Amino acid sequence: MNELSPKFKYEITREPGGENIKLCFACGICTASCPIREIDSQYNPRRIIRMVLLGMKERVLKSNFIWLCSNCYACTERCPQGVRFTEVMNAIKNLAVKEGCIHPAYSQQIHILAQVGRLYEIDEFDNNKRAAFGLPKVEKTKGFTKKIIEMTGLAQLILSKKG
Amino acid sequence: MKYALYTGCTVLGRSRNYEMAARAVAKIFNIEFIDLADFECCGFPIKSIHYRTFLVMGARNVLAAEKRGLDICTLCSACTSSLTEVNKHLIEHFDEKTRIVATLRKQGIEYRMSRNISIKHFTKILYEDIGTNEIEKLIERRLSNLNVASHYGCHYLKPTDIYNNPEDPEDPQSLDELIRITGANSIRYNEKMRCCGAGVLAINEDLAYAIARLKLKELSENSTDAMVLMCPFCSVMYDDNQKKMEQRFQETYNIPVLYYPQLLGLALGIDEKSLGLRMNRVSTKALIEKIKR
Numbered sequence: 001m002n003e004l005s006p007k008f009k010y011e012i013t014r015e016p017g018g019e020n021i022k023l024c025f026a027c028g029i030c031t032a033s034c035p036i037r038e039i040d041s042q043y044n045p046r047r048i049i050r051m052v053l054l055g056m057k058e059r060v061l062k063s064n065f066i067w068l069c070s071n072c073y074a075c076t077e078r079c080p081q082g083v084r085f086t087e088v089m090n091a092i093k094n095l096a097v098k099e100g101c102i103h104p105a106y107s108q109q110i111h112i113l114a115q116v117g118r119l120y121e122i123d124e125f126d127n128n129k130r131a132a133f134g135l136p137k138v139e140k141t142k143g144f145t146k147k148i149i150e151m152t153g154l155a156q157l158i159l160s161k162k163g
Numbered sequence: 164m165k166y167a168l169y170t171g172c173t174v175l176g177r178s179r180n181y182e183m184a185a186r187a188v189a190k191i192f193n194i195e196f197i198d199l200a201d202f203e204c205c206g207f208p209i210k211s212i213h214y215r216t217f218l219v220m221g222a223r224n225v226l227a228a229e230k231r232g233l234d235i236c237t238l239c240s241a242c243t244s245s246l247t248e249v250n251k252h253l254i255e256h257f258d259e260k261t262r263i264v265a266t267l268r269k270q271g272i273e274y275r276m277s278r279n280i281s282i283k284h285f286t287k288i289l290y291e292d293i294g295t296n297e298i299e300k301l302i303e304r305r306l307s308n309l310n311v312a313s314h315y316g317c318h319y320l321k322p323t324d325i326y327n328n329p330e331d332p333e334d335p336q337s338l339d340e341l342i343r344i345t346g347a348n349s350i351r352y353n354e355k356m357r358c359c360g361a362g363v364l365a366i367n368e369d370l371a372y373a374i375a376r377l378k379l380k381e382l383s384e385n386s387t388d389a390m391v392l393m394c395p396f397c398s399v400m401y402d403d404n405q406k407k408m409e410q411r412f413q414e415t416y417n418i419p420v421l422y423y424p425q426l427l428g429l430a431l432g433i434d435e436k437s438l439g440l441r442m443n444r445v446s447t448k449a450l451i452e453k454i455k456r
Contacts, residue, residue: 016214017214036363036374068366068367069211070317070360070371070374071318072358073318073321076321076322090211093212094214102212110209113208117204118171118172118203119173119176120176121176122176126175129179130179133179135179142200142201144201144203145203147271147272148267152216153215157213
């Protein structure tokens with residue numbers, strides 16, 4: 001208990017999407033609506049909100065469960081307090097990344113996006129196939145996404161946490 | 164009607180059938196698609212880890228269309244919600260939009276602001292802008308012996324507060340109406356509004372498949388001819404991975420999964436090849452034979 005960070009909730013409210021977390025009155029409709037919770041009890045929206053409000057920063061940011069949100073917005077639509085829990089989860093993950101905790105699946109996606117501008121590379125082979133089906137050619141990336149990832153500091157954030 | 168066609172990553176990488184069917188259907192309704200070379204990823208995968216990057220990635224795509232005075236037509240529901248959210252944010256925060264344009268310019272990425280544009284999913288364009296009355300006039304073959312399960316997915320509907328004319332996310336109607344217009348029966352089923360699970364596929368496969376299974380299992384038990392959807396992520400779960408799930412759970416589903424433009428295309432009399440129906444992973448052969456009967 002001596003590891004609690006009472007200011008954790010304010011760090012979350014400062015992140016885009018985390019603004020409304022303190023409105024939660026713990027009714028639990030988020031948990032009851034959650035398709036992930038239905039299968040995996042590790043992931044419990046109401047519990048995650050409580051943990052944040054109680055200041056359990058380390059335990060939340062370093063957990064595996066924060067990466068399990070499927071982004072379905074069922075909780076957000078039903079919340080009577082307008083907490084927007086899907087966005088709260090995004091705020092929590094944004095903060096986790098700043099603190100050096102990122103799920104490897106995401107680091108991998110960032111590398112691909114920086115290289116090809118999309119999650120899938122469309123090479124000459126694909127373009128030939130597209131042409132055979134009458135689809136227009138997909139141009140190679142002009143490096144826009146790479147520039148943005150570098151410009152916002154995301155690239156450095158990921159690279160500095162490697163290894 | 165003219166739109167910049169925003170395919171996004173997954174349609175280009177995995178769903179050529181969807182792109183083909185959408186283009187073929189658009190042609191019939193005189194919807195002109197313009198392909199822009201500078202569209203890249205919408206930013207959706209980045210939102211949960213770095214909001215700023217998500218915002219600028221989305222903004223750049225919006226600006227690329229805005230520069231040419233074109234509204235955007237999306238095919239993927241995740242792209243739809245991402246670009247809609249970013250576009251709404253830019254319209255409501257003009258100062259931030261100006262700052263993003265300026266920072267992009269410093270990187271040598273030049274976009275001039277023009278009139279605000281709108282982002283619309285292809286299915287929504289068919290439903291709202293073409294309309295079921297107009298569509299009905301062009302139906303050549305009524306698919307009246309088909310029982311079809313509509314799958315809306317999440318981001319086509321939610322979050323409702325980013326969309327103009329949002330539907331009730333608990334009881335949406337647009338896709339069901341669009342299915343009925345083809346003559347097919349849109350069935351009622353318990354798992355209709357369940358998320359496909361694709362959002363966690365890269366993080367936890369077991370979990371993602373356990374979620375996707377619930378819908379396939381119910382549909383396989385009530386003699387459904389096909390599932391109809393409009394998001395490539397959902398299709399990856401239900402079509403691309405259906406065989407894998409059958410093996411994993413030792414169950415048989417055998418549910419063909421069609422993109423809505425493929426179903427509509429059949430009713431409009433477009434040939435199967437142009438609709439990419441041979442590229443669907445779960446065979447659509449029996450389904451097509453049933454239609455011809």
